[in-house]
Amino acid sequence: MLTIWRLAPREIKVLYTAYLFINLGFYAFIPYLTLYLTGSFAWSMALAGVLLGVRQFSQQGVTFIGGIVADRLGCKPALILGLLVRSIGFASFAFCSETWHFFISAILSGLGGALFEPSYQAAFVKLAPQEYRKPLFSFKNLIVNVAMIASTFLGSLLISIDFVYLSLITGSIYLAIAFAIYLLLPNLQVETSQHSVLQDMGKILRDGPFVFYTVVLIGYFYLYMQLYLTIPIKAQALTGQEISVAYVYATLAVTVIIGQLPMIRYLERFPNRFPLIGAGAVFMGIGLLGFGLSGNLLMLCASAVLFALGTMIAAPLQLDVIPSFADSRLLASYYGFNGYSLAVGGALSTSAGGWFYDLGERLGLPLLPWLICLAVSLIVAVCLYFFKDARADTSGTS
Numbered sequence: 314m315l316t317i318w319r320l321a322p323r324e325i326k327v328l329y330t331a332y333l334f335i336n337l338g339f340y341a342f343i344p345y346l347t348l349y350l351t352g353s354f355a356w357s358m359a360l361a362g363v364l365l366g367v368r369q370f371s372q373q374g375v376t377f378i379g380g381i382v383a384d385r386l387g388c389k390p391a392l393i394l395g396l397l398v399r400s401i402g403f404a405s406f407a408f409c410s411e412t413w414h415f416f417i418s419a420i421l422s423g424l425g426g427a428l429f430e431p432s433y434q435a436a437f438v439k440l441a442p443q444e445y446r447k448p449l450f451s452f453k454n455l456i457v458n459v460a461m462i463a464s465t466f467l468g469s470l471l472i473s474i475d476f477v478y479l480s481l482i483t484g485s486i487y488l489a490i491a492f493a494i495y496l497l498l499p500n501l502q503v504e505t506s507q508h509s510v511l512q513d514m515g516k517i518l519r520d521g522p523f524v525f526y527t528v529v530l531i532g533y534f535y536l537y538m539q540l541y542l543t544i545p546i547k548a549q550a551l552t553g554q555e556i557s558v559a560y561v562y563a564t565l566a567v568t569v570i571i572g573q574l575p576m577i578r579y580l581e582r583f584p585n586r587f588p589l590i591g592a593g594a595v596f597m598g599i600g601l602l603g604f605g606l607s608g609n610l611l612m613l614c615a616s617a618v619l620f621a622l623g624t625m626i627a628a629p630l631q632l633d634v635i636p637s638f639a640d641s642r643l644l645a646s647y648y649g650f651n652g653y654s655l656a657v658g659g660a661l662s663t664s665a666g667g668w669f670y671d672l673g674e675r676l677g678l679p680l681l682p683w684l685i686c687l688a689v690s691l692i693v694a695v696c697l698y699f700f701k702d703a704r705a706d707t708s709g710t711s
Contacts (some may be wrong), residue, residue, distance in 0.1 A: 321449060325496045326439045328433065329456055331490050335396075335429075336460035338486035342403055342479060343559060344380070344545045349476050350415070351424035351546070360412075362542055362667025364419055366660035369538070372425025372430065373656025380431035380649020381514070384661025388436040388645065389494065395428025396491035401494025407477040425487070430652060435645035437491070438636055439501055451577040451629045458566035458573075458621075462521045469559045517650050520700035521636040526587075527654045529700070530631060532693040533590070534658030535666070536597045536686055542663045543670050543682055544604060552610055564614040568621035576625045587631045591694035593627025596620070598690025639701070 317541055321329065341363070350356040350364065375632045383391040401423025410416045441449045471479035518524065542563075548557045600620030639647035666682055673681030 322440060322442070324499060325365045325437070325449060327494070328437050328440065329452070331494055331498075332433070332453060333456050333460050334486055334490050335433075337464045337467070337535075338403065339481040340350060340461045340464035340562070341471070342406075342483040343541050344562070345468045345476075345479060346406070347542055348558075353476070358542070358546060358667040358671050359664070362663040362665075364415055365538075365663035366542060367416055368419035368423045369659035369663060370656045372426035373421040373652040373654075373659060375424060375427035376431050376649040376652030376656070377514070377517075377646065378649070379427040379429075380435070380645040380647070380652075381483045382428065383435055383645035383649075384433035384552065384643060388432040388439070389498055391432035391645075392429045392498075393491045395425045395430070396487045396494065397425070398428060399425025400484045400487035400491065401425070402484075403487065404481050407480035407484075409681065427652075430453055431645045431649035432631065434648040436498070436501060438644055448574070448577060450633045451573055453630045453632075454625070455570055455573045457628075458569035461566040462563050462570075464562075466559055466563075469556055472514065488685075492698075514646075517565055517646060520638065522700075523647070523650075526634075526638075526700065526702075528650050529696045530651070531653035531658040531661070532689045532696075533594050533597075533627060533631065535662045535689050536594060536601060536693075537628075538655075538659040538662035539601055539666060543666055546670070547604055547607070548610075548613055551607065551613065557610055557613070560610060561613050561617050565617040565621045565624075568618050569625055570573055572622070573625050573629075576622075576628060580626065580630070586634055587697045587700045588694075590627045590631050590634075591697035593623040593625070593630070593695040594690045594697075596623030596626065598623075599688040601686040601690075602680075602683045605680045640668075 347361050347365065350361045351358065356364075369492065379391065379395065399422050402418055402420075402425055405418040405421060406415065409418055437453070439646075468479060471482060545558045548561050551557070580586075583589055597620050600618075600623060601617050603616030603619055604613060607616055635647055636644065636649055669682035669685055675677050
């Protein structure tokens with residue numbers, strides 16, 4: 314871990330630190346928003362899921378445009394603007410009292426992410442030395458889980474006092490990150506485009522293998538986004554305590570922190586990364602089925618370990634392969650378009666996933682949402698096992 318930190322240029326260290334606090338604010342807020350809405354406002358799981366789906370689609374559904382903005386105006390301005398909008402969105406939840414208020418705040422927070430996510434990913438790729446890109450991406454996934462551990466306890470503490478504090482403090486975190494990026498991150502050169510925005514969009518839309526890869530990742534994110542709805546609800550319903558959500562997240566995060574770098578070193582012996590992403594999805598699906606079968610907190614934590622194993626395999630690789638599709642001029646746009654997989658997968662996960670959860674309870678089939686997750690994971694694995702693209706460098710360096 315320390316070796317990778319030493320290998321990272323100063324600018325990458327700035328981005329790592331920003332990413333830590335971006336995820337700290339996110340994981341401290343979003344999972345507890347679900348509990349707040351279903352508890353204090355008596356929202357149904359389905360309605361809470363729709364809100365999360367709207368937030369997700371407001372972000373990933375617009376990341377293509379956010380990527381184009383970053384490619385043409387520069388990664389740093391787009392990143393700062395996105396962080397400021399996210400700050401306003403999260404802080405505004407503190408003042409919501411009507412259903413439509415929550416949806417406006419959700420859309421604002423999503424639009425902020427639409428601006429900063431593709432610009433962040435593109436800045437990271439441009440600043441990371443190519444020979445160290447894979448371990449640097451892996452370290453990024455590790456940072457997410459460090460943030461998850463800290464955020465679960467921060468979120469538990471703040472929501473136990475008052476949701477208003479949780480909303481305002483997480484919003485302030487994004488404001489502070491924007492200020493730090495403004496001071497510490499250098500401006501990145503913008504490559505002048507000879508093509509119109511529509512021509513650039515058309516080029517990506519005609520990239521059949523990349524579009525197919527993006528569609529397949531919808532299933533991956535359907536699985537991943539269960540972290541924000543069904544998993545916290547299951548944990549609280551099983552134990553009757555909100556702190557159990559923190560235990561489950563902490564188990565998942567610690568597993569990734571311990572195992573991520575050894576896992577990446579092990580996976581380097583496999584030249585084709587696409588089937589590995591599918592294998593990771595299968596482990597996630599098995600872990601989610603384990604959540605459905607769990608009868609106590611220990612079983613929940615064991616299932617979190619399986620889910621974490623899947624994310625250790627798939628999460629760094631599904632980002633690392635994207636530069637193999639794109640030229641440097643459109644890198645942020647490719648990351649932005651790939652965000653549609655999270656937009657659709659996340660919206661389906663939180664809306665349809667919440668509906669399946671409620672339906673399973675009504676029909677006396679509590680395993681229904683978890684069996685659907687397992688089926689989705691198998692579909693992803695089959696599609697990526699047979700995936701072929703002549704540009705995709707399967708030697709392990711993109």
